[in-house]
Amino acid sequence: MTLDKIKKILNAKVIVGSDALNADIKMACGCDLMSDVLAFVKSDSLLLTGLTNPQVIRTVEMSDIKAVCFVRGKKPDKETVELAKSKNIPLLLTDFPLFEACGKLYKEGLAGCSEINE
Amino acid sequence: MNREITKVQELAYELTVEQAMTRDVVKVHSKNRMGELREILRINRISGTPVVDKDKLVGVVSIEDFIKCLADGEIDSFVGDKMTREVKTLYEDEPLIHAVNKFNKHGFGRFPVVERSSGKLVGVIAKGDIIKTLLKELEINYHEEEIHRYRASHIFRDIIADKTTLIFEYDIAGQDFKHAGESASGLKKSLARLGIPPQILRRIAIATYEAEMNIVIFTSGGRITAYIRPDEIRVKAVDSGPGIPDVKKAMQPGFSTAPPLVQELGFGAGMGLPNIKKCADKMNINSVAGKGTEIEVIIYTQGEK
Numbered sequence: 255m256t257l258d259k260i261k262k263i264l265n266a267k268v269i270v271g272s273d274a275l276n277a278d279i280k281m282a283c284g285c286d287l288m289s290d291v292l293a294f295v296k297s298d299s300l301l302l303t304g305l306t307n308p309q310v311i312r313t314v315e316m317s318d319i320k321a322v323c324f325v326r327g328k329k330p331d332k333e334t335v336e337l338a339k340s341k342n343i344p345l346l347l348t349d350f351p352l353f354e355a356c357g358k359l360y361k362e363g364l365a366g367c368s369e370i371n372e
Numbered sequence: 373m374n375r376e377i378t379k380v381q382e383l384a385y386e387l388t389v390e391q392a393m394t395r396d397v398v399k400v401h402s403k404n405r406m407g408e409l410r411e412i413l414r415i416n417r418i419s420g421t422p423v424v425d426k427d428k429l430v431g432v433v434s435i436e437d438f439i440k441c442l443a444d445g446e447i448d449s450f451v452g453d454k455m456t457r458e459v460k461t462l463y464e465d466e467p468l469i470h471a472v473n474k475f476n477k478h479g480f481g482r483f484p485v486v487e488r489s490s491g492k493l494v495g496v497i498a499k500g501d502i503i504k505t506l507l508k509e510l511e512i513n514y515h516e517e518e519i520h521r522y523r524a525s526h527i528f529r530d531i532i533a534d535k536t537t538l539i540f541e542y543d544i545a546g547q548d549f550k551h552a553g554e555s556a557s558g559l560k561k562s563l564a565r566l567g568i569p570p571q572i573l574r575r576i577a578i579a580t581y582e583a584e585m586n587i588v589i590f591t592s593g594g595r596i597t598a599y600i601r602p603d604e605i606r607v608k609a610v611d612s613g614p615g616i617p618d619v620k621k622a623m624q625p626g627f628s629t630a631p632p633l634v635q636e637l638g639f640g641a642g643m644g645l646p647n648i649k650k651c652a653d654k655m656n657i658n659s660v661a662g663k664g665t666e667i668e669v670i671i672y673t674q675g676e677k
Binding site (some may be wrong): 288 | 379549550552553556557560570571574577578580581582585637638639640641642643644646647650
């Protein structure tokens with residue numbers, strides 16, 4: 255699923271990486287615990303999270319996650335946005351809560367991280 | 373395609389008009405005849421030029437003005453009578469994006485560039501100059517990373533020894549949540565330049581990041597050292613913090629002693645050490661309560677696991 259389609263499904267705003275909307279996202283993971291993300295996420299996935307601090311971007315960087323969507327209308331601080339920019343990590347913003355955002359994407363056919371073999 | 377455009381946009385904000393403009397400006401005098409203008413434009417292969425009297429920019433004249441004169445049979449008239457007097461100019465220190473916007477807004481082929489302090493004509497900028505500068509800059513950016521990668525990936529082949537080990541050291545400040553992760557980030561980037569495959573790189577990065585977070589969260593500081601050999605990478609995280617009283621317990625997923633502040637950052641879920649273990653081919657922990665902790669992670673870069 256392209257990032258562009260994800261953006262449309264979640265009615266999301268793109269705050270970093272409006273140029274990367276063609277990126278192919280293979281699966282997604284919804285989580286606020288970065289340690290869990292580090293443990294279970296696979297590369298080329300989308301991270302949906304309510305956490306907005308720079309450690310989210312660090313986690314994404316380390317685990318080769320392709321893009322992040324912040325849920326429940328939460329806006330990341332400037333540091334987080336700047337870090338994402340410097341690492342070329344697209345950031346999306348949706349008003350849907352985590353569960354609903356995940357549900358919508360799953361319904362449209364985006365797989366979960368445990369369903370795809372790397 | 374899309375991707376390039378935004379990188380270009382970024383550059384358009386970084387670069388200035390001065391960096392893209394042509395300095396050797398072909399100029400004409402207002403007392404030149406339109407017939408002479410034709411020759412000047414032809415010889416220099418340009419389609420327009422500023423009109424300057426005594427160092428002062430008084431107008432611009434283009435090939436269109438000449439064609440109009442030709443049609444009206446006024447080829448002997450003065451440039452000063454046919455030129456555009458209300459000149460839109462750019463300052464040399466403006467970002468390139470201003471020039472792009474002005475081109476879009478006015479539809480002109482070129483803008484004279486004047487020095488902000490003196491008002492003196494210092495150059496001319498055409499659409500082609502902008503494109504050329506951006507392409508060149510894109511190429512430079514691309515090359516720099518390529519060169520880093522190329523040079524670094526040759527290190528092991530270029531060094532003659534029975535055994536070669538590269539050592540990278542990173543100092544970690546305790547409780548510094550702002551910079552937490554920079555060491556893992558730096559190590560990951562450096563190892564990528566050495567040509568370590570992505571899946572292995574990812575395991576090293578995650579293990580190092582968790583070890584770094586542990587040092588930041590629980591101690592007053594420490595050091596991460598990476599020993600890089602062609603066949604294996606060893607990451608050692610050493611701190612002089614409180615130590616882990618019960619290593620066995622700490623290795624259980626979900627066991628955590630982290631304060632609530634840390635949990636707000638998305639850590640402290642008791643997954644740190646188990647995560648490190650999951651990423652490593654071999655892991656050793658040596659911890660003495662009250663003294664400090666030493667974690668060693670070994671990851672083979674050529675097979676195994």
